[in-house]
Amino acid sequence: MRFYVNITGNLAVGCTTLALQLGRLQGWNVCLERDVENPFLKAFYEDPARWAFQNQVYFVTQSLEQHSALLADPKLANATVVQDYTVYDPVEVYAPAMAELGALRAEELAILERLFRLFTPSIRPPDVLVYLTAPLSLIFDRVKGRARPTEQAVDTRYLEILQHRYDRFIRDWSWCPVVTIDSRSLDVGTDEEPLRAIGDVIQSHFASRMASRG
Secondary structure, three states: OOEEEEEEOOOOOOHHHHHHHHHHHHOOEEEOOOHHHOOOHHHHHHOHHHHHHHHHHHHHHHHHHHHHHHHHOHHHOOOEEEEOOOOOHHHHHHHHHHHHHOOOOHHHHHHHHHHHHHHHHHOOOOOEEEEEEOOHHHHHHHHHHHOOHHHOOOOHHHHHHHHHHHHHHHHHOOOOOEEEEEHHHOOOOOOOHHHHHHHHHHHHHHHHHHHHHO
16 A cells, blocks of 8 residues: 555544545545444344453454455555554454453453454554544434444443543554544535545645655
């Protein structure tokens, strides 16, 4: 890949929509998370303590596999790719959130972290990280409004813990510039001007990255 953009944030905050719209407007290749394929997701939401570990092992493995495929794809060698999550999310955000909820034991969290560290040397960090935010009340309404069967057990406490973990993840992030966007100001369905402005900000960071590479 020439340039690599990741978008991250809480459930239903708009990462997938933004990735698709940026891909359309900028001509970038779009890579989306394949969470609908997770065979443990529904069971996890119904019984987190029983299925949290299997669910997170699946997400860690899937994100690493997808990341490796992106890096190995010769058609993307000179392309810009925008992705609606980061390869770090399962271990840096969701697994600690599960531990905080009491669904993951400390030993299980340690195993997930060890698994991820095995692949860390082969991970390419993004050139720009876009962090989408929104009030928790709006996020909760969006989760319920999109009516995904696997998410109907999601409650505000889970979203609060995820938000806390995402904020901490971004606060500790040092791999590349972060562009933080309040998704309330982003009506991607009717107004393209904010999207073009976001694209311009990202492009400016590309130029800086090129300059730093010499």
